[in-house]
Amino acid sequence: MKNERLIEQLTDDLTPVKVVRYLGLTSQVWLAMTIVLAVLFALFIGPFREGAFDQLKGSPSFMLESVLGGLTIITLAAFAIYSAVPDRLPKSPVISILPWLLLTAWLSCYLYGIVEHGGHFDSHGKRPFCYLETMLLAMLPTVLGLMWVKKRAYPVNKTLTGVLFGMTSGLVAAMMMQFACMYDAYHALFFHVLPGLLMGGVGGFLAQKML
Amino acid sequence: MAADDSISRWQVDEQRWSQWMSASHRGDREAYSLLLAELTEALTVYLQVQFGESELVEDCVQECLLAIHKARHTYDPARPFRPWMFTIARHKTIDVLRQSSRHKMETGLVESEEIDQTTIASFQRIMDGAKLLVGLSDEHREVLMLTKYLGFTTLEAASSLGISESAVKARLRRSLQAVQKSWEEESIYI
Numbered sequence: 446m447k448n449e450r451l452i453e454q455l456t457d458d459l460t461p462v463k464v465v466r467y468l469g470l471t472s473q474v475w476l477a478m479t480i481v482l483a484v485l486f487a488l489f490i491g492p493f494r495e496g497a498f499d500q501l502k503g504s505p506s507f508m509l510e511s512v513l514g515g516l517t518i519i520t521l522a523a524f525a526i527y528s529a530v531p532d533r534l535p536k537s538p539v540i541s542i543l544p545w546l547l548l549t550a551w552l553s554c555y556l557y558g559i560v561e562h563g564g565h566f567d568s569h570g571k572r573p574f575c576y577l578e579t580m581l582l583a584m585l586p587t588v589l590g591l592m593w594v595k596k597r598a599y600p601v602n603k604t605l606t607g608v609l610f611g612m613t614s615g616l617v618a619a620m621m622m623q624f625a626c627m628y629d630a631y632h633a634l635f636f637h638v639l640p641g642l643l644m645g646g647v648g649g650f651l652a653q654k655m656l
Numbered sequence: 657m658a659a660d661d662s663i664s665r666w667q668v669d670e671q672r673w674s675q676w677m678s679a680s681h682r683g684d685r686e687a688y689s690l691l692l693a694e695l696t697e698a699l700t701v702y703l704q705v706q707f708g709e710s711e712l713v714e715d716c717v718q719e720c721l722l723a724i725h726k727a728r729h730t731y732d733p734a735r736p737f738r739p740w741m742f743t744i745a746r747h748k749t750i751d752v753l754r755q756s757s758r759h760k761m762e763t764g765l766v767e768s769e770e771i772d773q774t775t776i777a778s779f780q781r782i783m784d785g786a787k788l789l790v791g792l793s794d795e796h797r798e799v800l801m802l803t804k805y806l807g808f809t810t811l812e813a814a815s816s817l818g819i820s821e822s823a824v825k826a827r828l829r830r831s832l833q834a835v836q837k838s839w840e841e842e843s844i845y846i
Contacts, residue, residue, distance in 0.1 A: 448696050448714075448717065448718065448721070452692040452696065452721070453689075455692060455722070455725045456685045456689045456692065457685075458725070459680060459685050461681065461682055461683040462681055464729055464730075464732060465729060530730045531727060531740050531743040531744050532739045532740045599726060599727035599729075601743055601744060601748075
């Protein structure tokens with residue numbers, strides 16, 4: 446009887462809806478917006494490091510870190526969007542662990558760099574509050590992403606979705622700092638990437654409040 | 657032959673539910689009402705197999721229907737219906753189990769002093785038939801039974817089991833994680 450009444454209420458409440466589609470495209474649009482916001486905000490605070498983009502050609506380790514970082518971010522962005530829709534996260538074990546494998550490989554590059562350089566580094570281009578910048582840069586894209594989730598999706602695990610959005614935004618900011626701030630493995634790992642990863646926690650918290 | 661019949665029926669259900677949900681996207685109330693009625697039955701059977709006969713099942717079914725209603729715009733008609741539905745249903749059921757404090761027993765709300773060994777034994781028999789709970793360890797099944805079926809608070813369960821309240825909460829958390837993990841490994845053929 447209770448179920449029949451509920452069905453009646455839900456049927457009376459029924460309105461036409463627009464189906465959520467093109468999740469892959471949505472993830473790339475959100476990612477592009479996150480990158481643009483990060484770049485604009487960083488430029489507002491100060492210029493990028495001189496010669497940063499030339500380093501891509503001149504330093505194989507810098508190139509590798511940038512490529513691995515980029516791939517990690519692209520896959521995490523996709524996972525963030527897909528996690529917000531029931532039954533859309535990949536089921537294949539290989540694809541499921543892909544972002545985490547890429548992240549591990551990316552972080553390993555920094556660890557290798559720390560060991561290789563043995564404490565010597567070049568502070569050219571250092572931004573005094575880069576760790577704060579990283580976290581602040583990530584806030585708006587995280588919030589905008591979660592607003593899309595609230596309006597257009599239905600995450601079965603809100604915390605996971607929030608963590609993925611926060612982490613992706615944070616790592617975009619960290620990757621941008623790779624070019625905007627000083628380039629050193631220790632500094633990048635502890636003052637850019639780690640604050641970026643911590644944004645995952647912020648995202649999870651925001652998701653609990655907003656969704 | 658029986659297995660073939662089950663799979664055919666499964667495919668027919670799948671197609672019908674998908675079409676009805678697509679129709680409901682356009683605002684077709686008749687199709688939606690038919691869909692919800694069939695989903696109620698399917699979910700009730702599924703949860704009764706997992707948890708045994710209990711008013712817990714009715715609460716879970718209602719919460720699942722509400723969640724499916726709120727999430728209906730996320731169903732893509734080009735994709736299978738059941739995995740989408742059961743993803744929502746399983747997560748919602750775990751949420752209900754996490755959040756539920758006291759549950760009404762079939763005869764009404766029972767004060768904890770009235771629950772004696774006879775009542776616990778009769779519930780144990782119900783739970784012996786519950787598929788999902790069979791897969792749990794004794795510790796996990798015990799704490800789920802006391803808190804979710806018999807309506808004990810965590811403090812009352814701790815007193816009954818002779819352990820600390822924090823130990824009860826930890827066991828409850830792990831038992832729900834075990835239920836969730838077991839479901840994730842289960843394929844969705846009914």
